[in-house]
Amino acid sequence: MKSAAEIARDVQSGASSAASELKTALTQIHARNEELNVFLYVDEEGAMRSAAAVDERVGRGEDAGPLAGVPVALKDNLCEVGIPTTCASKILKGWRPPYSATVIDRLLAAGAVPVGKTNLDEFAMGSSTENSAFGPTLNPLDTSRVPGGSSGGSAAAVAADMTPVSLGSDTGGSIRQPAAFCGLVGMKPSYGLVSRYGLIAFASSLDQIGPFAANVMDAALVLEVIAGHDPLDSTSLAEPAPSLASHVNDGVAGKRIGLVRELIDGADEDVVTSVERAAEAMKEAGATIVELSVPEFRLGLSAYYLIAPAEASSNLARFDGVRYGLRVDGDDVTAMMEATRTAGFGDEVKRRIMLGTYALSAGYFDAYYGQALKVRTLTIDAFDRAYQQVDLILGATTPSVAFTFGSKTSDPMAMYLSDVFTIPSNLSGEPAISVPFGTGEGGLPVGVQLLGPGRSEGLLFAGARVLEIADGRP
């Protein structure tokens, strides 16, 4: 499949057109969506209008943008005006947002062509897409396995050659883990780099939108387009979007890279081997490898599973059957809300609302939520100390390659553990990228993770590119 960069170049030069690139994408979607359950909604008419607008701009001799004619898939927790947006929940079935997320407006302005909304774990709560109210998405590389989650549909769209790039959201690893499972590049940017306006909130202090792509350059191109200050998101960093694509080929010569024990320990042998080989590749590219231990990372999972449910229990209070979405009737307003939420939310969402409500309740707040926020500070301080010694951190993205359907659904703790290596960056608000490196069990891809200090996206892309080349994808 053509890369996003190639499509944009060909569309701008007239060698191809946005309409024909869209046709290629739709043909593949029609061929495989029924089997894989990637898209919850395909917006063919809207996509054709967007593609026609791009072709008109090219026809008038204008610059149609850095993503001219590039089909993009969007995780279905991103609001798009007039297009059904469900969060893979029955509680929002049929709802059509009255406004679009800032990232979608920016994609359109850059010439991209949004083609539809992809499946996810309900409200982004899960690591396998098995929690979707509309059925799981299958991993295109091995349909007996999960694509990861929660952004499993967006990962599968790229892995199945339906679109060259897509957007997901990452609260505890929901971009990086599915990227690892589907053999893709996936980045969680620094908190605040990308506007969250129009992203239906799960845990507001952790959520970030980011790209999936088949290669590092495409991921950098997409992030460059969607990043930058947005007055509609008060947590958006008040600075212009950084230049990223120009740093992809910077290399890592002279950089110090920390191999962190806590981001490897407990991983399967095939994953450990890939991380060790990635460290070797970095060394050959001129970096120095420093072995580090950051014991505070081990506390991340416990803190995360208090902070994220606490914020979710508050954020999801808005789904009450009054202003939008599902309503199940009741004799009075309390009965109506109870019936609506009982029927509308799935088991995992209910579990997290209950956990969060408990962690925030009077008498328990200090022991649970308050303590978790302090552990968050501990994690941030630990990262700061590590970055005094090294420029980047290297570790595994996930403890294993993609697992099979049903293997973790009966044990929520086992499912939560698949995020153990990705959660620290969400707590610190710092960026991290997963890049495929080698293969493991069953010939499936292994993702290795690079983590960096706040606003180090350019360096992360450069490091990921070094690994991409060393893994035989020049």
Next chain:
Amino acid sequence: MNALDLADLVATAHPFGIVNVVREDAIRPSLDHDVVIAMAPDAQDGRFAVPRILGEAP
């Protein structure tokens, strides 16, 4: 986690410690009233409608 002594640490609410963001107190366009009401499961006279909120009189 409960075994840790965290007494000297400050809780983190925002990773980069940004301060309050306030915009100018100026009127700007918002969502269209009719569009918003049209999304509601039930509405009456341009307002969201819900079942009764008070119990029977004793």
